[in-house]
Amino acid sequence: MRSATFSSLAILASSLLVKEALAGRYDVRKRAKVTELVVISEEVYVTAERDGSFKTGAHIPVATVTIHGSAGSAKVDHDPVEVNKPVAVPVQANQPVADATTSAKAVQKPTQAAGDNGAAFAEKPKPDPPSTHTPKKTTLATVKAPAAPTPSAPSNTSPSSGVKRGIAYNDQSLLSAFTSSGKFGWVYNWGSAPQYNGATIPSGLEFVPMLWGNTTDYTQSWVSNAEKAIASGSKHLLAFNEPDRGDQANIDPVTAATGYKKYMEPFAGKAQLGSPAVTSDQQDPTKGIPWLKRFLSACDGCTIDFINIHWYGGGDLALAVKNFQDQVQAAYKAGGSKKPIWVTEFRYEGADANGFLKQVIPWLDSQASVERYAYFMAAQGFLTDGKALSTTGKTYVSL
Known part of the structure; x- marks a missing residue:
C-alpha cells in the first residue's frame, strides 16, 4: 500500500511569484495605441517529497496591479484577490484532522502478480491532493511484483478476543520482531492472501484478508482466498x-454497497465483516464519515459487524490526540453506537510520534467501542529499522 523508502515528512514552503503581462490595445476614441502593464502576484506551495524530489502546487493569485497609460501618463488599478489558502495544520479544536492535508500519506493500492494470486503488495508514494480536494491520480508507474505461486493457506491460531493490537505489513519476514511481546493478535497486508514464496506468518497471529477494490484485479481471487483464510482460522474480513479517495479504491457509496452485497455478504455468518475503511478527511463532504454514512444508508440489509476507519494527522500533539479520538467517536456514532470500531491505519505525522502513541494506545485499549487497531506500519522508516524495531516500533510494542 505504501512506500517504505521515505524517511522525512513533507515540508510546506511558499514563494511569491510576480508575473508581468505587457499588452497593446487601441483607444477607439483616439485611435492611439495604449500600453497596458499587468503585474500579477501569485503564491505557490512547494512540497518536498520523501524521495528527495520537490513538487509545486497550482499557482494561487494573491493580487494584481494593472497599469494603463499612453506615452505621457499612466493609471494604476490595484485588484486584490481573496485567497483561501490551504492549511497544513487544523486550527479548529473540534475538527478532526483532514486526511487531505497530511503529506506522509502514501498509496495503498496493492500490486498483483500475474494471475492475481494475491501477490506481494508493492507500495508507492502518493501525491498530495490539491487544495481543492479533488483527488489526482498518481503519476508513478505501477510496480509489478514478480510472478508468485498460489499462496498457501495461513497457519493461523485464533488470538484472544481481547487482543486489540495488530500489525499492517507488506513484508511478512518483519512480523517476528513484534511477536515476542505477546501484545499482538492479528495482521493484515491490504490483500486477500497472507504469504508468498514460502514465507509464513508467525503462529498466534490471525491474518485478516482485505478486498482492496471492486475491480477484477481484486475480485477474481477474492472468494477462493477468503475461503482459504477462513478455513485456516481467519475470523474477520475487511472491505474496500x-x-x-480517488487515488485509492475510489468507489462511490452506492457502488460500494452493491459490491459489498456481491462480494462480502456471502461470507456473513462465516466471518465478521468490516465496512469499507474511510479516511479522516472532514473538509470534503464526499469523504470520511459523510461517505461512511451514505454507504451505510445505501447498504440497507447488509451484514456489517464492525466499522473500519483510518486516521492521519500532524501539528500540535494535544490537538492531534483530540482529533484522533474525535474521529473514532464519530465513526462509532455513525455506526449507530452498536458496531465496534477498527482503526486499521493511523499515524501521527508530527515530531513526537512516541508521545502520541503513549497517549492514544492506553486510550484505545480502554475504549470498549474499539475492537482492534494497527499503527502504520511494519516497514523501514516506520515501525522497523532493517529487521529490527525502530524507536517508534519499540514504543508501539512496549505500551
Missing part, C-alpha cells in the same frame, strides 16, 4: 480500502 479508502473508497473515498
Whole structure:
C-alpha cells in the first residue's frame, strides 16, 4: 500500500511569484495605441517529497496591479484577490484532522502478480491532493511484483478476543520482531492472501484478508482466498480500502454497497465483516464519515459487524490526540453506537510520534467501542529499522 523508502515528512514552503503581462490595445476614441502593464502576484506551495524530489502546487493569485497609460501618463488599478489558502495544520479544536492535508500519506493500492494470486503488495508514494480536494491520480508507474505461486493457506491460531493490537505489513519476514511481546493478535497486508514464496506468518497471529477494490484485479481471487483464510482460522474480513479517495479504491457509496452485497455478504455468518475503511478527511463532504454514512444508508440489509476507519494527522500533539479520538467517536456514532470500531491505519505525522502513541494506545485499549487497531506500519522508516524495531516500533510494542 505504501512506500517504505521515505524517511522525512513533507515540508510546506511558499514563494511569491510576480508575473508581468505587457499588452497593446487601441483607444477607439483616439485611435492611439495604449500600453497596458499587468503585474500579477501569485503564491505557490512547494512540497518536498520523501524521495528527495520537490513538487509545486497550482499557482494561487494573491493580487494584481494593472497599469494603463499612453506615452505621457499612466493609471494604476490595484485588484486584490481573496485567497483561501490551504492549511497544513487544523486550527479548529473540534475538527478532526483532514486526511487531505497530511503529506506522509502514501498509496495503498496493492500490486498483483500475474494471475492475481494475491501477490506481494508493492507500495508507492502518493501525491498530495490539491487544495481543492479533488483527488489526482498518481503519476508513478505501477510496480509489478514478480510472478508468485498460489499462496498457501495461513497457519493461523485464533488470538484472544481481547487482543486489540495488530500489525499492517507488506513484508511478512518483519512480523517476528513484534511477536515476542505477546501484545499482538492479528495482521493484515491490504490483500486477500497472507504469504508468498514460502514465507509464513508467525503462529498466534490471525491474518485478516482485505478486498482492496471492486475491480477484477481484486475480485477474481477474492472468494477462493477468503475461503482459504477462513478455513485456516481467519475470523474477520475487511472491505474496500479508502473508497473515498480517488487515488485509492475510489468507489462511490452506492457502488460500494452493491459490491459489498456481491462480494462480502456471502461470507456473513462465516466471518465478521468490516465496512469499507474511510479516511479522516472532514473538509470534503464526499469523504470520511459523510461517505461512511451514505454507504451505510445505501447498504440497507447488509451484514456489517464492525466499522473500519483510518486516521492521519500532524501539528500540535494535544490537538492531534483530540482529533484522533474525535474521529473514532464519530465513526462509532455513525455506526449507530452498536458496531465496534477498527482503526486499521493511523499515524501521527508530527515530531513526537512516541508521545502520541503513549497517549492514544492506553486510550484505545480502554475504549470498549474499539475492537482492534494497527499503527502504520511494519516497514523501514516506520515501525522497523532493517529487521529490527525502530524507536517508534519499540514504543508501539512496549505500551
